[in-house]
Amino acid sequence: MTANIAAAKAALAHLDLEEREAAIKSASRDFFWYSPVLKDRLDHVLADFVVRPKTEAEVIEVLKVCYQHDVPVTTRGAGTGNYGQAMPLAGGCVMHLRNMNKVKEIHPGRVVTEPGVLLRELDEACNEQGQEIRMFSSTWDTATVGGFIAGGSGGIGSVHWGSLRDLGNIIRLRVVTMEAEPRILEFRGEELARVSHAYGTNGIITELELPLAPAYDWTEVFVATDTFSEAVAFADDLANNDGILLKLASVYENPIAHAYFQRVKPHVEEGTNLIGLMVAPHSMDGFLTFLARRPEARMIYRSDDHDWPRAPGRVFEYGWNHTTLRALKVDPSITYLQVRYAFPDHRALIERIRAMFPGGEVMQHLEALRMGGKVAFAGLSLVKFTTEERLNEIIHLHEEAGAMIFNPHRYTLEEGGRQTVDATQLNFKKEADPKGLLNPGKMIAWDDPDFGYREMYAYPGMRAAE
Ligand code: FAD
Structure with missing residues (x-):
């Protein structure tokens, strides 16, 4: 399967398409450099082009064209993830959703929003009606709500409400698939686990419905x-x-x-x-x-009452x-x-x-x-x-002592999670992304079902450094 980048770009030229090298480079990176291990492995990763759809219809168009021309698509919210989640390992298209930034409806106890809204913007819109989002990552100021649901786990608010994966903390997700004719699906209840915290490997979230709490001036x-x-x-x-x-x-x-x-x-x-x-x-x-x-x-x-000359x-x-x-x-x-x-x-x-x-x-x-x-x-x-060996040893010592590690020095869903296949996410990928074009290299179970987790996974489709 060879990507026809030129044909995909030509077909998408009427959209907000980014071709400047510096802009493509910055849209190909996230906060992976927090990890010296990932910095070593991913520093060279680069997309071929970036496209910024403004509507769900444009998302569908991007996915359809890229499917037709075998072009990988890696979705980007704001690129604040730490696991290289938003990095296009095999090149291709970065689909940046920052322009899908409308808060659509606010009701008592719930909000309906597009994915590219910043957490701060979403919170502030809800505050105007005396409500606030239950939880947000500490990147409240910079991260998108879509990226938080697809890549995050919890944060400020979790001391009261638990994690994103806990029942009730997401109400509904609207998802577009990557097929010859992309489908629009609505997930609630058990189905939410298919795409939440799936790094955009099996569907693109185009609308979210989230629960709210009363707003306070904390x-x-x-x-x-x-x-x-x-x-x-x-x-x-x-x-x-x-x-x-x-x-x-x-x-x-x-x-x-x-x-x-x-x-x-x-x-x-x-x-x-x-x-x-x-x-x-x-x-x-x-x-x-x-x-x-x-x-x-x-x-x-x-x-609300301090005498610090420089507030923190x-x-x-x-x-x-x-x-x-x-x-x-x-x-x-x-x-x-x-x-x-x-x-x-x-x-x-x-x-x-x-x-x-x-x-x-x-x-x-x-x-x-x-x-x-x-x-x-x-x-x-x-x-x-100090060294990668010592870091692995420290991780091992934690595990031996009985603590579970979510390894932030790995770029795959499994290694950053529980080191097991998530059958729900894998099965949905088989259905929604049959060519395996969505955020390739992030789901080991798709590429190598027999992987033994003894060493760090090395995605064979990763573009070589030049
Ligand atoms: P991105 O990094 O752009 O994307 C994250 C993942 O989601 C990628 O795999 C991307 O492909 C996918 N994705 C994005 N949008 C969509 C979509 N619409 N549909 C499908 N897939 C999509 N995380 C926490 O959970 N809690 C924290 O408190 C926290 N604090 C952080 C503090 C700092 C300083 C940094 C650098 C990171 C922190 N993170 C935290 C990680 C990260 O910021 C959060 O996960 C954040 O909410 C991600 O949002 P984003 O818009 O930057 O997503």
């Missing part, structure tokens, strides 16, 4: 403790106080706050452990009562993967891991793993979230990178 707070275990206990116990409404509870082991959070640094010591919180304003009384019962914890900042900005922009970004800016040798510390042994497991890495090679950054209704932690640990 009070953002930093709390400091001297010991790490006090900080973990504070966040865990607070998140378990059902009457106190939180949107965020992050924990940063020392010296993260002092070493990497420039505007927080003047207010903490090197040994300070930090907790970042978003508390609903009507829960502040309850929160302050909780705080008063914890003499080991001191509130050093609250967004949004507290959620220190959490989730923004922690890694802030650390990377100070120390380019930093990378990260994604760890699952499940209930009920989460605290003991965190302490056990922490004890395995004295000396700062692995620094604990935790996000409280609900897993099956129970408060537990996602770890986005900071790692001082």
Whole structure:
């Protein structure tokens, strides 16, 4: 199967087609460089052209033309994914959905939107009606809602609502297939798992219906403790106080706050452990009562009443993967891991793993979230990178200790997930993308069903570096 790029470009020339080399290069990259392993493997990846459809009808046209000419299509929201998710490994077309940016309908408890709307824009539109989106990635300011659903997992709001994959957090997705005659399908309930967090490998989301919550002017707070275990206990116990409404509870082991959070640094010591919180304003009384019962914890900042000469900005922009970004800016040798510390042994497991890495090679950054209704932690640990071998060893040690790793140093769905075939997603791909043209190289089960996960998958169709 050889792609006829020239024929596809000619057929799509009447659309918003990008051919400038620099623009194509930047639309071919995401935040893959967070990982030195992916940086090494994917730095050269480049599309042949970029097209920016404005409507669902134009999406269908792009898919139909590319199908006809065997051209791979990799969909792009804003390109803030970290796993090389939005990178066109085999070249071809990058279909950029940023122009599909209309919020269509807002009703009590739900919103209907196009996929290219930024999370911030969507939230602000809902705020005008006294509502807000339940959860968003810390890239609220820059990421699209379509990219969040197709590539993300959860974030700010997950301490209360759980993850995107939990029932009820997505209501409906409208999806276009990549066939000779693309079909439009509507998914609800069990069917949502076909395309949510599928990296656009088996269908393109052209409309989303998401649940909303009442909007609050969240009070953002930093709390400091001297010991790490006090900080973990504070966040865990607070998140378990059902009457106190939180949107965020992050924990940063020392010296993260002092070493990497420039505007927080003047207010903490090197040994300070930090907790970042978003508390609903009507829960502040309850929160302050909780705080008063914890003499080991001191509130050093609250967004509605502080005397910091330089305000720290949004507290959620220190959490989730923004922690890694802030650390990377100070120390380019930093990378990260994604760890699952499940209930009920989460605290003991965190302490056990922490004890395995004295000396700062692995620094604990935790996000409280609900897993099956129970408060537990996602770890986005900071790692001082030395070699790929050592990184693999650190991952292995976590797994041996009983923690599940979602490896952010891999570009496939399976390796970044549970290392198993997702039959629901695979079966839908067989039906919706029979030529395997959607985001090729990201689903191992499609290319190599017998892959054993003993080494890193190397997609054979990847364009060679020039
Ligand atoms: P992209 O990166 O453009 O796309 C993501 C994936 O979805 C790609 O595989 C793409 O092909 C596919 N895709 C995009 N749009 C569609 C569509 N309409 N139909 C089908 N497939 C599509 N992630 C979290 O889950 N939580 C976080 O808190 C978080 N914080 C982050 C912080 C930083 C600093 C960075 C760099 C990343 C973070 N991420 C986080 C990862 C990423 O930002 C989020 O997943 C984000 O919401 C992705 O949105 P995007 O528009 O940039 O998507």
